[in-house]
Amino acid sequence: MSTTYDVIVLGSxxxxxxxxxxxxxxxxxxxxxEREKLGGICLNWGCIPTKxxxxxxxxKHYMDHASDYGLKVAGAIEADLEAVxxxxxxxxSQLNQGVGHLMKKNKIAVHMGEGTLTGPTSMTVKGEKGxxxxxxxxxxxxxxxxxxxxxxxxxxxxxxxxxxxAMTPPxxxxxxxVIGSGAIGIEFASFYNDMxxxxxxxxxxxxxxPVEDKDVSAFLEKSLTKQGMTIMTGAGVDDINVxxxxxxxxxxxxxxxxxxQEFTHCIVAIGIVPNTEDIGLEKLVEMEKGFxxxxxxxxxxSKGLWAIGDCTPGPWLAHKASHEGxxxxxxxxxxxxxxxxxxxxxxxxxxxxxTYCHPQVASVGLTEAKAKEAGHEVKAGTFPxxxxxxxxxxxxxxxxxxxxxxxxxGELLGAHMIGAEVTELIQGYTVGKTLxxxxxxxxxxxxxxxxxxxxxxxxxLAAYGKALxx
Ligand SMILES: Cc1cc2nc3c(=O)[nH]c(=O)nc-3n(C[C@H](O)[C@H](O)[C@H](O)COP(=O)(O)OP(=O)(O)OC[C@H]3O[C@@H](n4cnc5c(N)ncnc54)[C@H](O)[C@@H]3O)c2cc1C
Numbered sequence: 374m375s376t377t378y379d380v381i382v383l384g385s386x387x388x389x390x391x392x393x394x395x396x397x398x399x400x401x402x403x404x405x406x407e408r409e410k411l412g413g414i415c416l417n418w419g420c421i422p423t424k425x426x427x428x429x430x431x432x433k434h435y436m437d438h439a440s441d442y443g444l445k446v447a448g449a450i451e452a453d454l455e456a457v458x459x460x461x462x463x464x465x466s467q468l469n470q471g472v473g474h475l476m477k478k479n480k481i482a483v484h485m486g487e488g489t490l491t492g493p494t495s496m497t498v499k500g501e502k503g504x505x506x507x508x509x510x511x512x513x514x515x516x517x518x519x520x521x522x523x524x525x526x527x528x529x530x531x532x533x534x535x536x537x538x539a540m541t542p543p544x545x546x547x548x549x550x551v552i553g554s555g556a557i558g559i560e561f562a563s564f565y566n567d568m569x570x571x572x573x574x575x576x577x578x579x580x581x582x583p584v585e586d587k588d589v590s591a592f593l594e595k596s597l598t599k600q601g602m603t604i605m606t607g608a609g610v611d612d613i614n615v616x617x618x619x620x621x622x623x624x625x626x627x628x629x630x631x632x633x634q635e636f637t638h639c640i641v642a643i644g645i646v647p648n649t650e651d652i653g654l655e656k657l658v659e660m661e662k663g664f665x666x667x668x669x670x671x672x673x674x675s676k677g678l679w680a681i682g683d684c685t686p687g688p689w690l691a692h693k694a695s696h697e698g699x700x701x702x703x704x705x706x707x708x709x710x711x712x713x714x715x716x717x718x719x720x721x722x723x724x725x726x727x728t729y730c731h732p733q734v735a736s737v738g739l740t741e742a743k744a745k746e747a748g749h750e751v752k753a754g755t756f757p758x759x760x761x762x763x764x765x766x767x768x769x770x771x772x773x774x775x776x777x778x779x780x781x782x783g784e785l786l787g788a789h790m791i792g793a794e795v796t797e798l799i800q801g802y803t804v805g806k807t808l809x810x811x812x813x814x815x816x817x818x819x820x821x822x823x824x825x826x827x828x829x830x831x832x833x834l835a836a837y838g839k840a841l842x843x
Contacts, residue, residue, distance in 0.1 A: 375506035376482075378404045380705055381496065382513045383488045383652070386413020388682025388694030389515030390472050395702035397479035399711060404482040404507065406498050411472040411483070413517055414683075415691040417465050422540050423560055425461035427729050430567035434731060441768055452568045454545045461540065490514075490653030493678035511677050511705045514665060515698065516652065518645035518683040523552065526613035526641070532620050533613065534640045536561070546570045546638035550622055552610050554581035556728040558642030559593075563730035566602050573603040573636070575610050575624055582728060586740040586789035588755070588775060593791060596732055596771060613639065647684040661686070669718035671701035679705065693724050723806045727796040732772050735799035738787030738806055741777050750780040752812075754836025756828045758792045760843040763823040769793035774832040776802070783811035788832075794825055801829055812837060 379401035382389045389405060390412065396403040410417045429452070435442075436450045476483050484507065486500020495508040520535035522528055528535045531543065539561045547570060551562040554576035566572045574581065574597075580590035581597075581604060594604050607627030614621040620639045625631045647663045658673040658680065659666040665680040667673055673680055679701050682694030696719050703716035728734040744751045758764040758772040772792020779786055788802035805815060815833040820826050834840045 375495070375508045376404075378402045378482070378507065378509040379709065380404070380511045380513065380702070381406060381494075381507055381509040382515055383490075383496065384413060384515035384517055384648075384682070384684075385411045385472065385483075386515060386517045386682060386694060387415045387691040388517070388698045389413065389513065390475065390698075391695040392513050392515060392681060392698030392702045393481045394475060394479050395699045396705065397481050399702065399706040399714060401702075401706060401709070403479075404484060404509070405476065406484045406486065406488040406496070406507070408485070408487045408500075410469050411476065412465075412469045413515075415694075416468040416472065418537055418540060420691050421468055422461040422465040423536075423557075423564075424729055425464040426457060426540065426564050427560060427731075429457040429460065430564045431731065434567055438768070452545075454542065454568065457568075458541055488652065490657065490678075493657055493673075493675035496653070509677075510709065511679060513671070513698075513701055513705075514649075514652075514654065514658075514673075514678070514680040514684060515682045515694070516648040516684045517694075518647045518689060520641065521644045521646050523610070523613065523641050523643065526615065526639070528641060529615065532615045532638055534638060536640075536642065539640045542638075546636075548619075548636045548638075549573070550575065550610070550620065550634070550636040550639040551642060552639065553642035553644070554578075554583070554604075554606075555642060555644070556582070556726070558640065559597075559728055559730045561640050561642065562602060563597070566597070566600055567731060571601070573605065573634070575608050575622075576604070576606045577609050579607045579627075581606060582734060584726065585728075585734060585736055586775060586787075587742060588773075589734055589736070589789050589791045592773065593730070593732070593734060596791075597730070600731075645683065645689055649684050669700075670704040670716060671697055672704070688724055688726065690724065690726065693719065696724075720807065723803055725799045725803045727799065729796060732792050733795045734791050735795040736787065736789045737799055737803045738785070739777060740787060740789065741775070744777050744779075744786045749786060751786070752778045752780040752836045754778075754832050754834065754840070756831040756835050756840060756843060758825075758828065760831065760840075761823075761825060761828045763825050763827070764793065766823065767793060767825075774798075774828045776829075776832045776836055778812050778833075778836055783813060785810050785812070785815065788829075792825075798826055798829060801826060 380396045382393045385407040486498040498505045549570045612623040657675040671679040681697035703714040725737040755775045759770045775789045777787040820830040
């Protein structure tokens with residue numbers, strides 16, 4: 374006997390659980406299958422617990438600098454790593470339970486166990502209840518991704534860590550090697566640096582946070598170096614020797630010089646691998662490097678089988694996964710006869726990206742270099758935090774905001790920010806980009822004073838030689 378649904382979602386991350394909720398809102402009988410924890414990587418092992426850790430680091434940073442604000446702290450500030458991690462796990466657990474409540478509220482059936490497709494719209498689930506057989510009119514694969522291992526040094530949870538161990542460390546690293554300087558690598562580097570570890574970041578490409586605008590990468594490198602980190606770009610870790618006492622890494626620097634350096638621990642943050650093997654997908658979908666190929670609504674090549682989130686082509690971000698979840702659910706409802714839904718495919722040029730290191734980094738759209746590569750005649754403007762009253766009042770005068778426009782049409786092509794709270798500010802430009810805004814509309818917009826957002830205005834003015842406070 375198999376249980377039948379309109380839609381089964383395989384995987385309950387921000388892609389899967391959001392898709393299931395939207396299906397339920399549209400009157401579809403929905404189920405979700407999860408082998409580990411409701412909420413997926415994002416809530417349990419990704420976005421949220423890392424931000425909880427980084428918040429502790431941020432507060433420590435402020436307390437370390439209390440005297441800058443005229444405040445006296447009795448005694449030295451000490452980080453209690455175990456307590457910091459406990460708080461982060463508490464936050465993750467609260468949100469995991471929240472997803473459970475949302476499933477109940479929306480009457481979504483939850484099947485805990487390992488799902489394997491037996492056809493495009495059927496699967497078995499092996500869990501605590503034994504083996505269940507499920508069928509549906511449509512199935513959405515939202516199985517996410519996991520950390521990529523270094524072939525010569527697989528993570529061991531003791532000395533060589535992936536993000537999971539880095540989030541629940543067995544001990545405080547004294548001397549930490551971080552391999553990879555994407556968002557995940559840099560966030561952990563920033564956290565452990567603030568917590569008092571001696572941190573070295575090794576990046577293969579010629580700059581850190583390589584997807585960001587070059588000016589942002591350069592500014593961040595300078596800032597992190599000033600905070601005491603060692604940053605090696607154009608460099609590679611050729612080998613790692615793990616012992617009980619630590620990690621010996623063979624590192625080739627940008628000039629080709631090889632040195633052996635000793636660390637207590639190492640975090641490998643060199644990318645992700647999609648969870649798409651051994652779940653019956655191979656014959657049903659096309660894959661490239663393991664990522665399921667989909668159309669702009671999430672359809673695979675098998676009728677009734679859809680895919681969203683980190684198991685499909687990037688960017689591999691929670692908000693991208695959720696957005697795809699909504700589009701996919703609405704497309705399914707439409708196929709099932711709902712005439713009131715009008716699914717919108719994701720606009721890939723307007724997906725913001727945020728890195729919550731210190732200082733924060735945020736961007737949306739094309740970098741100046743990419744805009745030029747794409748054939749645009751470019752107008753770019755930059756405004757520094759030091760020219761903003763609120764930034765100075767906050768004691769956060771480090772950073773800048775850069776905007777990139779098409780010189781002929783005035784279209785906003787991209788925005789790039791580094792500094793305090795930019796991960797909150799970026800959404801202003803994202804809304805603008807989605808509405809296909811131009812420099813004229815942004816210049817005519819009134820920004821409240823005193824706010825950091827005034828720099829968003831000034832950056833646009835700067836692109837046209839009209840900046841007021843610099
Ligand atoms: C350390 C870290 C920090 C991050 N920070 C951010 C951030 O700040 N902002 C941001 O946007 N993104 C961030 N991300 C990325 C974000 O977590 C992912 O993009 C997001 O979780 C992808 O969502 P998803 O629904 O596609 O998959 P996932 O969240 O990976 O969920 C997939 C779920 O499917 C389940 N599953 C897989 N296979 C099966 C199976 N066969 N049967 C049953 N269940 C299965 C898994 O157990 C998992 O729960 C971060 C990631 C990491 C690792």
